[in-house]
Amino acid sequence: MTAVNDTVKRVTERIIARSEPTRTLHLSNMEAARAKGPARAHLSCSGQAHAYAASGPDKDRLAATGAGNLGIVTAYNDMLSAHQPFERFPDLIRQAAREVGGTAQVAGGVPAMCDGVTQGEAGMELSLFSRDVIALAASVALSHNTFDAAVFLGVCDKIVPGLVIAAQAFGHLPAVFMPAGPMESGLPNDEKAKVRQEFAAGEVGRDALMAAEMASYHGPGTCTFYGTANTNQMLMEFMGLHLPGASFVTPNTGLRDALTREGAKRALSLSALGNDYTPVCDILDERAFVNGIVGLNATGGSTNLLIHLIAMARAGGIILDWQDFSELSDITPLMARVYPNGLADVNHFHAAGGLGYMIGDLLKSGLLHPDTKTVAGAGLENYTKDPVFKDGELSWHDGLDESLNDKILRPASDPFQPTGGLRRLAGSLGTSVMKISAVAAEHHVIEAPVRVFHDQEAVKAAFKAGELADDVIVVVRFQGPKANGMPELHSLTPLLSILQGRGQKVALVTDGRMSGASGKVPAAIHVCPEAVDGGPIAKLQDGDRMRIDATQGTLDILTPGVSERPAVTADLSANAAGTGRELFATFRNTVGSATTGATIFGD
Structure with missing residues (x-):
């Protein structure tokens, strides 16, 4: 053995x-x-x-x-x-x-x-x-x-x-x-993703998007x-x-x-x-x-x-x-x-x-x-x-002792990459994690100014207005478990992919979650402490520079003096009611941090 x-x-x-x-x-x-x-x-x-x-x-x-x-x-x-x-x-x-x-x-x-x-x-x-x-x-x-x-x-x-x-x-x-x-198996996943990006860019209509989604989930x-x-x-x-x-x-x-x-x-x-x-x-x-x-x-x-x-x-x-x-x-x-x-x-x-x-x-x-x-x-x-x-x-x-398709499955002795797909990041912004298995090596290190948003709809509006034309680290805060239940932000994936495809340096930083389908755009997620707790992410302003380094495992604010600023607050009343959310106030008030499982069963 x-x-x-x-x-x-x-x-x-x-x-x-x-x-x-x-x-x-x-x-x-x-x-x-x-x-x-x-x-x-x-x-x-x-x-x-x-x-x-x-x-x-x-x-x-x-x-x-x-x-x-x-x-x-x-x-x-x-x-x-x-x-x-x-x-x-x-x-x-x-x-x-x-x-x-x-x-x-x-x-x-x-x-x-x-x-x-x-x-x-x-x-x-x-x-x-x-x-x-x-x-x-x-x-x-x-x-x-x-x-x-x-x-x-x-x-x-x-x-x-x-x-x-x-x-x-x-x-x-x-x-x-x-x-x-x-x-x-239905419509191949890469074809589905392509149609989603085309829709986000306004190149195809909703009828084409709907047809692709129905062919995929069928x-x-x-x-x-x-x-x-x-x-x-x-x-x-x-x-x-x-x-x-x-x-x-x-x-x-x-x-x-x-x-x-x-x-x-x-x-x-x-x-x-x-x-x-x-x-x-x-x-x-x-x-x-x-x-x-x-x-x-x-x-x-x-x-x-x-x-x-x-x-x-x-x-x-x-x-x-x-x-x-x-x-x-x-x-x-x-x-x-x-x-x-x-x-x-x-x-x-x-x-x-x-x-x-x-x-x-x-x-x-x-x-x-x-x-x-x-x-x-x-x-x-x-x-x-x-x-x-x-x-x-x-x-x-x-079972098999050899893979039948080495483009999909390889032995540990000849892997797609020598290390796994997850990386812990820590630095002056706090602690975070990144899934890097689908992120190309040239995108493992991103240094750029930040644009700060308090919800994903604001990101989409800025994208449509052409405000994200340069290298950018998109920061979406007040998305942690205490703020609003830590929703996934996967609907941002198509537009961030478009920015990356244009040759821009782009990344996402959030105290929220990304999807299990997290893909090729580097995303530092589950940032702790979250913004509601006054973490450094709540002190960032548009134009501050950050560096995300998945190679070294760091997540740092480069602009001096950020730590001395007061943490901003946000009006979270819109998250408090509707679609059953009013029944979950106790959860939002009780939940622990992402680092301890974001659970109500003790931190």
């Missing part, structure tokens, strides 16, 4: 030491919950009758309490293409549970919103907070304490992190996460670019909560259904009633999170996970920081080129060898902890295998 890389080992040991007090408390709480045994056995007869009243053929089996009962937490809705296939899953899961002598009930539903729909709209200001709402809703679903194990049905941006937070709160239970899979399943949703799916494999090879199997196919049925059976087999008790708290340890961070870097994944992984880990008493991500990025090769980091989509990536090949090669390179527990058994080696559904039977075969 290949020895684990020294940096991987050192960072892991540092996380373990840093987390010792909170992790010990979490594990103690989980042991206390586990020691009580299957919870529904302690319910009154009346309580049990309420829980089983509508269970039809499963009522007698539930009352006997000897068979495992599986709680289904679902993010189904039929507006999200990625979640529409979940409509069929409960029936598949219930039938699979019965086949092994168990039962399954839908414990509850959680909201699931689409950032693609809310980009640039007021609803985006609820997006990040929806993660914590999902965690709360899933906890309510499981609070009836009638379940021996759980399955979580979710895919997209905030849904999987929210479900993981809830799974950690019920970490004494085993859990299997079940994806729906990506939609079949059926059930996850969007096929490598954004936050598909980064979530990668993480669930690297961290051992999916069945091996489950992430990128298309919906409504025999293999997809077989994986769903097997996931239900596997979850029941891991319960305290069986012989292979494997609770979530045993799977999601410090090593699993380090494996996830390595996967994030090796695939060039979404910047959103820099926030979500920190929040997910804290729910289990594990304390991560951005320096951990940066140091692991420095020794993790970028092995994949999937849009927006390349032209391929996740279906092409999966066909080339996908996660099974990547995990196998990273294990051989000593860049992953091989001995983590997973829902598939002990050892990450299980995730080098591919699922096969043949003649009505599901089995796993050895």
Whole structure:
């Protein structure tokens, strides 16, 4: 067995030491919950009758309490293409549970919103907070304490992190996460991006834009670019909560259904009633999170996970920081080129060898902890295998040991670049992060005067007025979690790309978020302290010079005297109401910083 890389080992040991007090408390709480045994056995007869009243053929089996009962937490809705296939899953899961002598009930539903729909709209200001709402809703679903194990049905941006937070709160239970899979490939992503830029430049009309978007997002399943949703799916494999090879199997196919049925059976087999008790708290340890961070870097994944992984880990008493991500990025090769980091989509990536090949090669390179527990058994080696559904039977075969397309997927020994796609930046402006896997080397260092804006609509107006004709660092502030929920600013991508395409030096600096589809324009995001807290970003003025250096990892104000200025304030009343925002004032007042996961569950 290949020895684990020294940096991987050192960072892991540092996380373990840093987390010792909170992790010990979490594990103690989980042991206390586990020691009580299957919870529904302690319910009154009346309580049990309420829980089983509508269970039809499963009522007698539930009352006997000897068979495992599986709680289904679902993010189904039929507006999200990625979640529409979940409509069929409960029936598949219930039938699979019965086949092994168990039962399954839908414990509850959680909201699931689409950032693609809310980009640039007021609803985006609820997006990040929806993660914590999902965690709360899933906890309510499981609070009836009638379940021996759980399955979580979710895919997209905030849904999987929210479900993981809830799974950690019920970490004494085993859990299997079940994806729906990506939609079949449609209009190539580079063609879609080209039409978006042409529309932003006024070269084509809305009819052409609409036709391109409909050809790209055209059926059930996850969007096929490598954004936050598909980064979530990668993480669930690297961290051992999916069945091996489950992430990128298309919906409504025999293999997809077989994986769903097997996931239900596997979850029941891991319960305290069986012989292979494997609770979530045993799977999601410090090593699993380090494996996830390595996967994030090796695939060039979404910047959103820099926030979500920190929040997910804290729910289990594990304390991560951005320096951990940066140091692991420095020794993790970028092995994949999937849009927006390349032209391929996740279906092409999966066909080339996908996660099974990547995990196998990273294990051989000593860049992953091989001995983590997973829902598939002990050892990450299980995730080098591919699922096969043949003649009505599901089995796993050895995966590829060579990439089938080296323009999409390469070995760690011959990567697209020697380091991962994420970089921590720190300097006189504060702390920030940048996704550099899609940013050309000539754009890694940008020095230019700033233009300061308080919302993205003002940026668009300045662009249309021709005010951004020279080299510029666009600063969009008062976009942090406390200001307005930290919306994504992805709708700025087309116009910033146009500026870059004209030969201008251009970058974005913001205390907000960029999309999981962050692309070729350098973007220093998640700036902390945010403007609402009086951070240096609140002291900038038009014309101040800044330097962003992704090579050295610095983010500096070059103009003297900025730190002595008073921090400006902004009228944020427009963010306080409409589209449900008035209901989230408590979130805005309670949320922690981006560096600690931008969560309401403690800073």
